[in-house]
Amino acid sequence: GRYNExxxxxxxxxxxxxxxxxxxxxxxxxxxxxxxxxxxxxxxxTLNVTIQNLSVGGIDGDREFDFGRASGGIRAENSNITxxxxxxxxxxxxxxxxxxxxxxxxxxxxxxxxxxxxxxxxSDLGIDLAESSAVIDEITNGPNIDHVINHRPLYxxxxxxxxxxxxxxxxxxxxxxNSHLTGRRTDWGDGIRFFGxxxxxxxxxxxxxxx
Numbered sequence: 040g041r042y043n044e045x046x047x048x049x050x051x052x053x054x055x056x057x058x059x060x061x062x063x064x065x066x067x068x069x070x071x072x073x074x075x076x077x078x079x080x081x082x083x084x085t086l087n088v089t090i091q092n093l094s095v096g097g098i099d100g101d102r103e104f105d106f107g108r109a110s111g112g113i114r115a116e117n118s119n120i121t122x123x124x125x126x127x128x129x130x131x132x133x134x135x136x137x138x139x140x141x142x143x144x145x146x147x148x149x150x151x152x153x154x155x156x157x158x159x160x161x162s163d164l165g166i167d168l169a170e171s172s173a174v175i176d177e178i179t180n181g182p183n184i185d186h187v188i189n190h191r192p193l194y195x196x197x198x199x200x201x202x203x204x205x206x207x208x209x210x211x212x213x214x215x216x217n218s219h220l221t222g223r224r225t226d227w228g229d230g231i232r233f234f235g236x237x238x239x240x241x242x243x244x245x246x247x248x249x250x
Contacts, residue, residue: 041065045109048075048088056093059126059148065096071111071136072097075118086118094126096152115140128152133164134184137171141211144173150181164189172211178218187220188213188231214242221249 041063048054054073056062066072072095075088090113097109108131113122116138123145127134134149149165165180165187166173180187190213215231 045069045071046073048073048086049078049081051087053089053091054093055089055091058092059094059124062093063096064093065098066109067098069097069109069111071114072109073113075113075115075120077117086115086120088115088118089121089123090125091121091123092125094128096127097129097131098152111136114138115142121145122147126150130162132162133167133189134162135165136167136169137173138169140171142168142171142173143176144178145176147178148180149178149184149187151183161185168211168213170211172213174214174216175218176214176216178220180219180221182221184221186231188215190231212241214244215246216242216244217246219247219249 040061043065045066046054046064064072073090075086077084077086095112097112108129110130110132112127112130112134113125114133114136118137118140119142120137120140121143122135123143125146126148128150129152130149135144135147144166149162151162162184163186165184166175166178167189175188190211220231
């Protein structure tokens with residue numbers, strides 16, 4: 040089915056659809072369509088959430104006029120989250136955001152269904168990891184994303200298999216494998232952008248980077 044709504048998840052849960060071509064959650068004018076965040080009164084707890092087998096879209100109406108796209112797709116705070124076999128599309132800023140969380144992101148596609156002026160449909164971030172650790176496996180993306188993976192607060196860019204690093208601040212561990220990342224423009228976008236102190240573990244294996 041197609042659901043025109045946003046979700047706030049505040050407890051451990053499995054959110055499982057019937058398939059990426061069968062279950063659609065779409066909403067415009069939202070900060071994030073699915074937010075995973077513990078209640079204030081449970082500040083010492085960590086949420087455990089799994090999202091599987093569905094699509095999340097930032098436009099729920101006429102795709103001829105897309106200025107009302109949701110700025111975020113899935114955002115998780117202080118959580119252990121698994122996102123598997125999920126398609127995200129038409130998101131204005133960050134498709135997936137993790138804040139002080141750990142994540143497994145597997146078999147995920149980040150794309151744009153609208154093909155108009157690139158400055159209208161471009162998204163800044165694919166997967167934003169803020170003080171978070173993640174295993175990212177088998178992801179693909181369209182050419183509309185500036186930074187497919189933004190790993191912050193080590194700074195490096197990967198677009199053609201080359202990596203340079205400069206120490207800056209703290210961040211978590213990142214494993215990226217079996218993925219095909221596409222930077223929007225070789226003179227602007229990049230596959231992976233790191234910020235950290237250089238002590239976090241970074242593992243890249245069996246990936247393709249194009250731009």
